[in-house]
Amino acid sequence: MNFEHIILVYIIPVLAWLTIISVTLRLLVKKQSSSATLSWLMLIYLVPIVGVLAYFIFGEVKLGTKRAKAFRTLHPKYHDWLTHLSQQSALVSIPKSLQYRPLFDLNYQRLGIPCIKGNELHILDTPESIIQHIIKDIEQAQYSINMVFYIWSNKGLVEKVSQALLDAKQRGVEIRILLDSVGSRPFLKSKACRDLRKQGIDIVETLYVNLFRMFFSRIDLRQHRKIIVIDNQISYTGSMNMVDPAFFKQESNVGNWVDVMVRVNGAVSAVLNCLHTWDWEIETGMELPLFLPNCPLVPIDDYDTHSVQVIATGPAFPDDLAPQSLALAIYAARESIVITSPYFVPSHSIAEALRIAALRGVEVSIILPKKNDSLMVSWASRTFFDDLLAAGVKIYEFKAGLLHTKSVLIDNKLALVGTMNMDLRSFFLNFEVALAVEDLAFANEVSILHESYIANSDRLDSEKWLARPFYHRIIERLFFLFSPLL
Template identity: 30%
Template sequence: MEQDSFQLLGYLLALVQAVGVVAAAHAVFTVRTAQGAIAWAISLLFMPYLTLLPYLVFGRSRFDAYIQARRQADLQMHRAMAELDWRPWVAEAQAARGSEASQNLQVLARLGRQPPLANNQVLLLIDGQVAFAAIFEAIAQAREVVLVQFFIVRDDHLGRRLQSLLLERAANGVQVFFLYDRVGCHALPRHYVQHLREGGVAVHAFSAAARSGLLNRFQLNFRNHRKLVVVDGLRGFLGGLNVGDEYLGGNPHLSPWRDTHVELSGPVLACLQESFAEDWFWVTRELPPLLLPEGYPGGEVLCLLVSSGPADAQETGSLQFVAAINAARRRIWLASPYFVPDESVFAALRLAVLRGLEVRLLLPARADHRVVYAASSLYAFEALEAGIRVFRYQPGFMHQKVLLIDDDTAAVGSANLDNRSFRLNFELTLFSVDPAFAGTVECMLQEDFSRSRELDQEESRRMHRLNRLGMRVARLISPIL
């Protein structure tokens, strides 16, 4: 009997190995990027017992049905919006194209399919306490419509504060629309959502398979990583923060949590509402109410909102960074929790150093995902060898996604510097051209650098070979992280 069990186990292992070979061939022919195809193929050939199940869940690339369905839904949504006389401020934006920085935005505008819009106000919100205080204060003053979208929502103290506030506004006649990602909120209890729904909040989960007709109900790759709030079409918020106590420093291992959000006012809120409308229309086939106030308080910031996702005709998530880096003339400061760049972004950074620019990279010193941290560490040392100054933020986990170009252009959003944000996630990034706001971002990053430890070449040389081997294995699978 024992011999039969071993024989059966041998057959099973051989079957898994054979299926791994078939899956590796499938990956070579179907995965969209060369890096991802290589990573999947090698791992399936040599580690099928560990990677076959993840590939069946995450790696299946029969995404054409979804992409076509999403593009068709976006087209239907924009047709429905055509009657709203949307984007009434484009003429003002056309008049604001004089500077070299604003000219650079035109590339991003064509890439992101949104116009750069002038006369906005942008306020930097540093860390969760400040950001959520502003968000909650704006929602509490809502009179007509509140749009809320987050990747992660927890049923904890902060999550229940948001829930209570949305229910209070709905009870007072405000139309409240709440969209959360099904994967990011996998741990969110059903009763949290049900309580919102019973209280009059229109609430839905975003899922790639929501309307695409995909047979694969376990397809988890396409996640909506955007975080935005719009109140009455007058005040908007976006950035890196999700809804959970850890974003206020509630996780002792990662505390204090370092993050950045922005508050917006002005014509760019039309584009922010349009981004929400695309995702809401995908799930419901209905448009949420979109508000166009008669006027805004005067502002001086030129803004461009770039919404990126897997259904884009171009690889918007990656190319927006390449375009911004290539436009720099003096310096590039980048803050990201995950530095696992593709070849195009890494090449643009290396070429920027060769052009004589000051290139700085701010990364966390603590890991929230160990495999990603290991892969990121190897890229960090390679960046150091290329002449990029690399800093590790010391006080706690750094989660902000911020880019500073020269003295006038800054970007804040949800996109990380990794393959998932480049090609798989739905992301949202605000680019702004304004010396005063860029100066505020510079001061913030200078403070972050002062609390960081700069890496040096000697640290790389002292690294144990086993650590370096682990980093290389992590990098091997980095395109599928």
């Protein structure tokens, strides 16, 4: 028996099984949902080579040694700034005056980000209004414009944004744009990007991806935040990437993407600016100035403090903060819950919280796109429909495009709007941001927005749904089994 035969027959199989056993033991002791553990085990034992390779690449939330070290090194500095902000009594909302105090307390205790009062907020719900307001604010910028986006596509209306940025740069405004490597790859390689850089606009690619890096950090971590901060005072966040829907993913045959952005004028803009500055320093090593915000803009009374809590999540941020915040909001509901999300594959705990809310008499409505650009999500999300419909949850399918808005409205009083989808990827893998807003006027704007979505939706009929073909149920379960692996 030659040496090559010994390697082929004995050594390779032994090493393969030792690897499988090691991964199995890691899965059994790892802190994660049982569904994720079972999904990985099934994949590894059904197709061992593919399963083990997939686990090494996607199974661990590895931020990367350099990035993780930078995060740990910079954390004390930014935590100190947030602590200083928390001591500004004129800016920080008094927890006892807030009806949804547990949600705000949770994020303050885990993130160190205080709830900020006295902000003016408005919903912008058409591409034209969003871009027009952004351009107008860029034209008024005096010293800084900081941006973070997942996708930037310099077509249609976005060309006007680029021109406004060039004009601002010529006035001496410092402009720093942070773009995700995967989401913005076509733009980052484009002539339009090179031209902006030549004119002195700083554009930085974050979470860079290549085959070599996949062995040192997870390659599908995404910078999914959408943030604009102008002069530390005016800010935007929401679901819309820097794209013109008329020119974006038209080949998907789902219609134009339907999004919102929240325009904020107030002290909480400084917190969003802090997130941009933190991300920028991690990526570039360059320290940017951080300033405390001005006094509250909007008059405050005991009835309405116009309070905003920034919820920042992602790898290296506190674990489970997104689902914990969402669960707290759902359990706080007494009258109504309305949720919009393009991708609805929540954890079992969130799905159960919604079901329980409906069973205790809360009117629960979920608005989803009728057509989705993700085949897997489209099928996997339906797994929850049987139990939710049986509990009395109203499910609406939006038919006027791909509804991309991510929002939650509780009792027409508490609104959560931002970049988080209702899925495990947003909960655990993406860098996300959301605003939790206890402001009556803003909640009314969100309520009107939801009513317009429902008017353009078909409500799912429970009886017809239960009568769907049996093979549909099989496909739903098969796709759902692998949803924790995303």
